[in-house]
Amino acid sequence: MKVFITKFPLTKGIIELEGKLSESNNHYFYADGYCSSFLKSEWHETLDEAVKNAEERKTKKLISLEKQIERISSLKFELKK
Numbered sequence: 001m002k003v004f005i006t007k008f009p010l011t012k013g014i015i016e017l018e019g020k021l022s023e024s025n026n027h028y029f030y031a032d033g034y035c036s037s038f039l040k041s042e043w044h045e046t047l048d049e050a051v052k053n054a055e056e057r058k059t060k061k062l063i064s065l066e067k068q069i070e071r072i073s074s075l076k077f078e079l080k081k
Contacts, residue, residue, distance in 0.1 A: 003029055004050035007042040009057050014050045017043075 005015040022028035027040040044050040 001029075003038075003043040003045060004047055005031075005038055005043050006050050006053045006057065007038060009054035010061060014047070014054055 001020055002016060002018055005017055007015075017031040019029055019031035022030060022037070029038045029040075029043045031038070041053075044053060
């Protein structure tokens, strides 16, 4: 079975892997040649689903970074006595 992995889309992009679903729980995907499994939210059966998920993750990260920028920008530094 071929799936598209979006576990680390902002650093590694979308990865296409071959593997199989867990026999006991089909929410886990085991990639051939890898020692790791992927949760259902991290793998997708179509490229369109993977791209949509990666875009959602990117949007969430941008919102988080904007909040950090606002917080850091509002810092005031003064000498404490």
